[in-house]
Amino acid sequence: MNRDSIIHHVSIINHDAEQSFNFYRNILGLNLLMKTVNQENYEMYHIFFADKYGRPGTEVTLFEMKEGKDNQFGANAFDRLLFKVPSVESLKYWEQRFNQFDVCHYGIESYTDRSLIRFEGPDATPLGLIVMTEHEDIGHFNRDENSIVPFEHQILALDSVHARVRYPEASKQHFQSMYNWEDYGQTTFFDTDLTVNILHNNNRHMYHEIHFIYDTFNPIEDQGFGGIHHVAISTETEDTLKDIETSLDKLNMIHSPIKNRGFFKSIYYQDPNQLLFEVATLTLNMKAIAFEEKAFQDIPLYLPEHLEEKRSFIEKQLKKGNTYL
Template structure:
């Protein structure tokens, strides 16, 4: 059986790509590694932020939907994104930085067994900085040296992702029995799972909450993508998903990676995505994120697509 080595990326909804672009680059100090469009609806931007090359496990991805309404929070949704920072001193640094930039944030607290600092972006997306405390991170994560954030406090990559569901055991079975995640902690209304035991970069926190399902809008999380190495592994997981009785999208070629999508029993949308070929498939490392990149099948429509998009920095 193949193992899931961690998160690949996570995708959200933004109402305004320009404001989103400013926050994630100028405030959080991430690199915009790809400016492209939603391949299923090329009228909207699809922006990716991450490390130097947008390595799997560092990617925050946003679809721009200018007419989207507000999020009505509820259950059966992905509800928070954890981002790893190097140390407790980093949390103190970020608290001061958030105060400087008037970012909504809480106090330093504890989350999933780590010192943590919760905050929200300009559209109410819930994020939380987590002290990695010098622990191992994937060797291929590469720091972006032009970040506006001081080197010793830069965001490393994704940590614990929180999922809130009506029926915890249903999601637990998907993570444990289907994907082989390790159950780290379990109580009546909360559980923590790791794709690799002892590693924070593949961690999922599942919380049980009754009530109405979340109504997605700006600042909501669309789906979580988890990693596989290559197409062979992806085909294996496609069969596993279908054997479990879930409806699979089948393998979709996204040019920068290959994917499949399915909803588990609480309705949470998961993507399974390959590591490669990556964002340098049509760009040098130095030029990543600088211009509008389109997959080959959309290139012939470039003029039409660009005419429908508002320019962003």
């Protein structure tokens, strides 16, 4: 694969779909792309947020899991998702907004010579906002004139993912061999002694980074509510997705078959530190939807064509654990 690949989307586990909807749409101001169902478990909602055109590189998705436990922080796990914002002035706006809505945050900090705010989403999901790099063009991003967030301070896209791993060199080398991202170098993780290896893509329109934090101090994460379930990397077409499948086979790495999600096709595998990655095709195959409804329960359930014939059954399954559709 070439180094232009991007972080397609990031998926998070939460225990309450309506609470997550209210946070990501009504506090962060993200656009709802669709309210659908987990295709492996029809009792679970799957909610997609993105820019107003639903572009890969801007997507964060939420799985609702009614039963389970809170995420237990640890290594061999994705540590934090950071979104891109236009400026330091934007961070000041968000600092005030987080105070207004009682969102736990840690103030404006500096990391890799960029300003950011780390904060917690629903179920204490570790998130952050970071100022876009100097070489990025804000004209490449789609902002929404009708957003509840001022135009000049809106979240633009995904920016980076942090991962804590036992063997960073293994994850780094694997990621470079699969996606050909460039080595940005090493740094230390905020005010700790932990070493961080950073890789970045070379995409002019959607710049992304992944940070591998060397962590031998914390136990292995026990994933639950608030944890980042997986990170998806883009591939151009189904043919290049098949090339990924072949590469994984040559490495004797266990992976899923290629799955038809309706919206795109993808494959799942775990890297040498057991980080769960998805590789997904870029084309988003779905009809454009305008959601005017403000309440989660009023938003219709969107299903890909191959699940539409099961709508009645799926809606019954969702009702088992929920009082809203």
